[in-house]
Amino acid sequence: MLAATSIGDPQGVVQPPEATAALVTGTPGTLIGWFVSPTWLVAHPDQEVAMTPDPVDVAAQKAHFGAGAMHDGSTALDDISAPTLVLHGELDQICRPDNAHILADRIRGAKLAMIPRGRHLLLADSAQARNAVIAFLNEREERDALNERDD
Numbered sequence: 001m002l003a004a005t006s007i008g009d010p011q012g013v014v015q016p017p018e019a020t021a022a023l024v025t026g027t028p029g030t031l032i033g034w035f036v037s038p039t040w041l042v043a044h045p046d047q048e049v050a051m052t053p054d055p056v057d058v059a060a061q062k063a064h065f066g067a068g069a070m071h072d073g074s075t076a077l078d079d080i081s082a083p084t085l086v087l088h089g090e091l092d093q094i095c096r097p098d099n100a101h102i103l104a105d106r107i108r109g110a111k112l113a114m115i116p117r118g119r120h121l122l123l124a125d126s127a128q129a130r131n132a133v134i135a136f137l138n139e140r141e142e143r144d145a146l147n148e149r150d151d
Contacts, residue, residue, distance in 0.1 A: 003087040006099035008071035013098040077106040085136040089118020
């Protein structure tokens with residue numbers, strides 16, 4: 001499963017400048033809205049502190065941004081042979097949704113699940129995202145069972 005990710009900035013769709021600015025400043029109150037929905041945050045108020053450390057570890061943040069900006073996984077996509085679920089939130093602006101389409105188009109047989117109203121931390125934020133993962137794994141298990149019977 002590839003969730004809320006891209007093939008890297010050189011070949012992917014970069015985040016909007018507003019998202020980059022929010023990440024660079026690292027202001028907890030500003031960051032959280034880019035990651036989860038307001039509804040989730042109201043239901044989990046204690047998680048905001050855990051998800052947005054204050055102060056921000058600038059060295060770790062810089063390393064993370066550098067990895068995303070410099071990484072180019074485009075040449076590896078043709079080599080992926082495992083069943084792959086590409087999971088992405090339609091409202092993700094940290095890693096824009098068009099990146100999911102690029103991945104799904106380039107990985108042979110990949111299944112794309114776009115989650116309405118999903119943001120960057122869609123597995124925490126969305127039951128629909130978690131259910132898509134469970135369904136994908138169950139489909140794989142059923143295919144494997146059928147293949148074993150055919151052998």
